[in-house]
Amino acid sequence: MNILDGKKCSQEILDKIKETVDNLKNSNKRVPGLAVIIVGNNPASKIYVNSKVKACEKVGFYSKAIFLDENISQAELLENIQALNNDKNIDGILVQLPLPKHLNEDEICNAIDTSKDVDGFKAENLGKVMLGKEDGMVPCTPQGIMYLLDSIKDINLYGMNGVVIGRSNIVGKPISSLLINRGVTTTVCNSRTKNIEDVLRNADIIIAALGKPKFLKENMVKEGAIIIDVGINRVDGKLCGDVDFENVSKLASFITPVPGGVGPMTIAMLLNNTLRAYDKRGE
Ligand code: GUN
Numbered sequence: 123m124n125i126l127d128g129k130k131c132s133q134e135i136l137d138k139i140k141e142t143v144d145n146l147k148n149s150n151k152r153v154p155g156l157a158v159i160i161v162g163n164n165p166a167s168k169i170y171v172n173s174k175v176k177a178c179e180k181v182g183f184y185s186k187a188i189f190l191d192e193n194i195s196q197a198e199l200l201e202n203i204q205a206l207n208n209d210k211n212i213d214g215i216l217v218q219l220p221l222p223k224h225l226n227e228d229e230i231c232n233a234i235d236t237s238k239d240v241d242g243f244k245a246e247n248l249g250k251v252m253l254g255k256e257d258g259m260v261p262c263t264p265q266g267i268m269y270l271l272d273s274i275k276d277i278n279l280y281g282m283n284g285v286v287i288g289r290s291n292i293v294g295k296p297i298s299s300l301l302i303n304r305g306v307t308t309t310v311c312n313s314r315t316k317n318i319e320d321v322l323r324n325a326d327i328i329i330a331a332l333g334k335p336k337f338l339k340e341n342m343v344k345e346g347a348i349i350i351d352v353g354i355n356r357v358d359g360k361l362c363g364d365v366d367f368e369n370v371s372k373l374a375s376f377i378t379p380v381p382g383g384v385g386p387m388t389i390a391m392l393l394n395n396t397l398r399a400y401d402k403r404g405e
Pocket residue numbers: 216217218219220241262263292388
């Protein structure tokens with residue numbers, strides 16, 4: 123069993139981004155800027171937003187964290203986004219999800235300028251991924267997963283069987299498109315998939331993104347499979363993924379740990395997308 127070390131891999135990416143930003147600073151150029159909006163007091167969201175802002179500081183990006191009241195109206199939130207769309211120092215805008223129930227997430231995400239949509243959640247950006255054009259903004263977690271798969275020496279994804287558990291817009295749907303784009307025979311399961319154990323036992327790659335602690339057990343995995351764990355669950359105060367790591371790791375050829383696997387890659391890809399948005403604007 124080999125660990126796919128997201129912490130190490132993401133650090134290498136962040137080091138490269140920092141080098142680019144240092145060069146910009148040395149030439150007295152503007153640095154890339156990321157704005158993160160958080161609405162309300164969701165504790166998990168606060169932790170995620172803090173780690174995104176911290177990562178910006180580490181590489182030398184300009185960052186702006188905007189904390190908005192739980193009861194903000196749809197119109198006021200849209201005004202905040204419009205101001206950031208027009209802000210020349212901001213290349214990327216991220217609205218941390220989930221939003222409070224009274225807000226329309228779809229409308230909010232789609233109000234972000236397509237070129238600043240560093241989450242890649244807008245219909246235009248997701249649509250491009252689905253059409254096999256990955257030159258727009260590719261969602262961060264799926265992009266990070268592909269990066270980890272590509273870090274496996276001599277891997278050839280073409281023709282492999284991939285099974286994605288979970289069909290969210292943030293992970294399940296875009297990662298299945300990215301796998302399909304690379305010639306992986308891809309199956310997307312959900313919590314009601316019949317005989318899911320049989321489907322999973324046929325997989326060369328499993329992406330577990332359903333949000334159920336230790337769902338994936340050793341009896342569902344074939345020997346030598348590559349296991350990517352997207353879950354971040356808190357059980358008895360401890361973080362654990364959607365994979366029963368202790369037992370599944372005995373069978374897997376490669377596996378991501380939680381924490382230290384997909385999570386840090388998501389943040390690295392967010393900064394990568396912000397740098398790409400900056401480069402594309404060319405100002
Ligand atoms: N909530 C959980 N994951 C994410 C993410 O990647 N981006 C945003 N904006 N919200 C999230």
